[in-house]
Amino acid sequence: MDADRPQDPLLAEIARRRDDLVTLTQELIRIPTLNPPGRHYRDICEYLDARLRRAGFKTELVRATGARADSDRHPRWNIIARRDGARPGDCVHFNSHTDVVEVGHGWSVDPFGGELRDGRVYGRGACDMKGGLAASIVAAESFLARHPDFAGAIEISGTADEESGGYGGVAWLAEKGYFTPERVQHVIIPEPLGKDRICLGHRGVWWAEIETQGRIAHGSMPFLGDCAVRHMGAVLEEIERHLMPLLASRRTAMPVVPEGARHSTLNINSIHGGEPEPEPGYDGFPAPCVPDRCRIVIDRRFLIEEDIATVKAEIAAMMEHVKAERPDFSYEIRDMFEVLPSMTAREAPIVTSVAAAIERVLARAPEYVVSPGTYDQKHIDRIGRMHNCIAYGPGILDLAHQPDEWVGIDDMVDSAGVMALTLAELLVR
Numbered sequence: 001m002d003a004d005r006p007q008d009p010l011l012a013e014i015a016r017r018r019d020d021l022v023t024l025t026q027e028l029i030r031i032p033t034l035n036p037p038g039r040h041y042r043d044i045c046e047y048l049d050a051r052l053r054r055a056g057f058k059t060e061l062v063r064a065t066g067a068r069a070d071s072d073r074h075p076r077w078n079i080i081a082r083r084d085g086a087r088p089g090d091c092v093h094f095n096s097h098t099d100v101v102e103v104g105h106g107w108s109v110d111p112f113g114g115e116l117r118d119g120r121v122y123g124r125g126a127c128d129m130k131g132g133l134a135a136s137i138v139a140a141e142s143f144l145a146r147h148p149d150f151a152g153a154i155e156i157s158g159t160a161d162e163e164s165g166g167y168g169g170v171a172w173l174a175e176k177g178y179f180t181p182e183r184v185q186h187v188i189i190p191e192p193l194g195k196d197r198i199c200l201g202h203r204g205v206w207w208a209e210i211e212t213q214g215r216i217a218h219g220s221m222p223f224l225g226d227c228a229v230r231h232m233g234a235v236l237e238e239i240e241r242h243l244m245p246l247l248a249s250r251r252t253a254m255p256v257v258p259e260g261a262r263h264s265t266l267n268i269n270s271i272h273g274g275e276p277e278p279e280p281g282y283d284g285f286p287a288p289c290v291p292d293r294c295r296i297v298i299d300r301r302f303l304i305e306e307d308i309a310t311v312k313a314e315i316a317a318m319m320e321h322v323k324a325e326r327p328d329f330s331y332e333i334r335d336m337f338e339v340l341p342s343m344t345a346r347e348a349p350i351v352t353s354v355a356a357a358i359e360r361v362l363a364r365a366p367e368y369v370v371s372p373g374t375y376d377q378k379h380i381d382r383i384g385r386m387h388n389c390i391a392y393g394p395g396i397l398d399l400a401h402q403p404d405e406w407v408g409i410d411d412m413v414d415s416a417g418v419m420a421l422t423l424a425e426l427l428v429r
């Protein structure tokens, strides 16, 4: 911030709440909301419920009953809090996921301790994304303290399961009408993209399983069978020789980061062929068989310039090409999962408001980025039909899901400032 300029009263309000912001982040980290399997969702919702009710929000705790992965043992609880202003106006919604991924190895601090060291708060979920959730809460509370007579409404949601697709969280809420353009006009998802970057959306994704099919026989007489693994070898060669260079030659106008993801990409997630891996402890030999099935799972990420029908047709054409050269070859392609690319326009009001706020808080122009992978914007966009949505929040994306994950306190304070100024821009006339 420019030291010569008198500080905006709203930013001064946030600076006064710095310790509270730190404590809030620590307390959120100490609730170990591991997903899978989806632990402590109810606990974190109750914690947020108490906090937001103190700030004058009306709250609803809703369970995504019957959603994918919801069970009585691990219920998918979500919270939606709303504070209406003094008169009609737009609604600005902050959506954060409350789940965190597994801890993994290599930590030097307690992953659920919320340790404070050198201006950073450490713990699983610190940057992805409890720091962002805390920043949005403190931003809203500071704004309410300075502008009690605002127009419109502020909503804050804490939702389940983003890390596993969002089906027990934002997707379910969007199905129930919580993200329609009639109810919500602006959405910020405080994912850890960095305090000076606005994330406009994400690439598309298609997962599919491809199975090659042969015929089982004795391994000593392979000519009596038909080896599915050899057929898959031909498929993989086709992918290496022709598909990979073709995908690498396509480049998007989307500002995807990192740079390598500005091309179409394909990952082969897994390959399985022949008899299953032996159980641990089994020290016998395998049986001699010609494998009759081989499967791969592909993860194809596509660009806004590509359409999903063409993406699928390209794989189908490749398989037909392999089939044409191999007698007896047969195969199946099974769809598993798909998400269309999403990109909010730079002229959208949430984008221009956040951009102006970044310039005021950080005295520099924002960078506009697009995420290589998807996040909950996909459901808000597609199910909710709400296209005025971005991801903006503190934290370094590369630290997400890593050991010794942390979020910087200065970054949280600055992002909270950007969020509060955005509220002022959109809700104070």
Ligand SMILES: [Zn+2]
Pocket (backbone or CB within 6 Å): 097, 128, 129, 162, 191, 192
């Ligand atoms: Zn996240």
